[in-house]
């Protein structure tokens with residue numbers, strides 16, 4: 685692993701891409717204390733103040749362009765495990781590329797790649813993990829490792845553990861089923877009712893699985909649809925108010 689550290693860059697994914705285009709080796713890691721133009725999925729801005737972990741890993745996997753989507757599930761598994769190993773916090777995965785703790789987003793991944801013909805020349809795995817930020821400095825719906833664990837953590841140590849996990853599990857890319865099943869086992873919306881906002885429309889149904897092409901399997905009226913992109917929300921998770929109906933009235937009825 686070669687680590688290139690910056691105090692401030694626009695986006696570690698952009699710097700990593702530039703280095704990869706110039707021939708940087710696999711497992712070159714670009715990390716910055718602050719990103720001034722951190723990017724999220726679908727062109728969204730990713731808030732990247734000091735205290736968080738913002739880094740990108742250059743990979744050159746021997747896979748076809750159609751399999752690049754596996755990398756996001758692979759790297760999410762490595763990140764989730766690293767958080768657990770370093771802090772004891774058990775976060776979950778959310779489609780397509782989030783790490784969630786108690787319904788709030790703790791980390792997001794942005795996987796970008798370049799292919800020539802049927803060959804992947806490089807993949808950039810960008811990982812943003814909220815580490816030591818306190819709630820007031822985080823965007824709405826976000827949390828941090830500090831907020832979850834009430835302790836400050838070593839950002840570099842977390843990064844090392846994530847990359848070590850990726851290196852340790854790299855050969856698993858040859859068995860995509862293992863990656864998918866680990867991701868799915870820890871998924872926060874496994875078999876749940878969800879709503880997905882895609883470009884121009886909102887779809888709902890039961891989230892029934894994920895596919896090697898990165899899509900989410902959404903079941904509605906006994907039909908399964910592959911959703912390629914969108915923002916997912918878990919439905920029916922409101923806490924029951926004291927005077928609401930119990931879910932199974934017959935079980936509570938006196939005989």
Ligand code: BTN
Pocket residue numbers: 694695696697698719721722723724725726728730732737738739740781782791792793794810811812813
């Ligand atoms: C998302 O949830 O939409 C993905 C967020 C990815 C953020 C990381 S931070 C390091 C790397 N550099 C970026 O500009 N983005 C990724």
